[in-house]
Amino acid sequence: MRIVLLGAPGSGKGTQAKKLMDAHNIPQISTGDLLRAAVKAQSELGQRAKAAMDAGELVADDIVIGMIRERLNEADTQNGFILDGFPRSTAQAAALDDMLVELDIPLQKAVLINVEFGNLIKRLTGRRTCSACGQMYNVYFSPPQADGVCDRCGGTDLAHRADDNEETISNRLTVYQEQTEPLVSYYQQQGKLASVEGEGDLDAVFGRISSALAA
Numbered sequence: 001m002r003i004v005l006l007g008a009p010g011s012g013k014g015t016q017a018k019k020l021m022d023a024h025n026i027p028q029i030s031t032g033d034l035l036r037a038a039v040k041a042q043s044e045l046g047q048r049a050k051a052a053m054d055a056g057e058l059v060a061d062d063i064v065i066g067m068i069r070e071r072l073n074e075a076d077t078q079n080g081f082i083l084d085g086f087p088r089s090t091a092q093a094a095a096l097d098d099m100l101v102e103l104d105i106p107l108q109k110a111v112l113i114n115v116e117f118g119n120l121i122k123r124l125t126g127r128r129t130c131s132a133c134g135q136m137y138n139v140y141f142s143p144p145q146a147d148g149v150c151d152r153c154g155g156t157d158l159a160h161r162a163d164d165n166e167e168t169i170s171n172r173l174t175v176y177q178e179q180t181e182p183l184v185s186y187y188q189q190q191g192k193l194a195s196v197e198g199e200g201d202l203d204a205v206f207g208r209i210s211s212a213l214a215a
């Protein structure tokens, strides 16, 4: 199974990727992780990537594509892969397609996990973490039994991350939507888009993804 996974921050994409990895015995290829590993290993691509990042530039598409290509040589991609965080533009999507077709492992589906904007905001702004024991809550969806008190340890400091404020989150989501819309059209035109309702229970969402992939 060779797929690209698309989903906004707060869409549950990470959790669903994990479930897909386990169910299909395929790795998740995150371009962020690939970049960090290549820079650390000082490979040729890593050195080029580091030079770009040190200069405050974006890492060129051909470098990232080269890293994905190298990663696809590893044995664990025999059954396929889940690409996460790439592509972010239609130019990158086209370059990715070219590379995969050349390797004779064309992309099969782009899975979009759809969650309504207002719900994403609640999922992200509602997060709280107990500063004593690390237990996580969401004030909208999974609040502690007593307001402001940790169920697990009784701690009363349920902290809100500074970058979880509504304005920052709303900006992140807007950037995500602007980036993703052209990709959605791109994969739709190819007949490869599987758009899945991301609201509700994690297992229900996973069931919908599985049906969409089997279709």
Ligand SMILES: [Zn+2]
Pocket: 130, 131, 132, 133, 134, 135, 150, 151, 152, 153, 154, 155
């Ligand atoms: Zn606690």
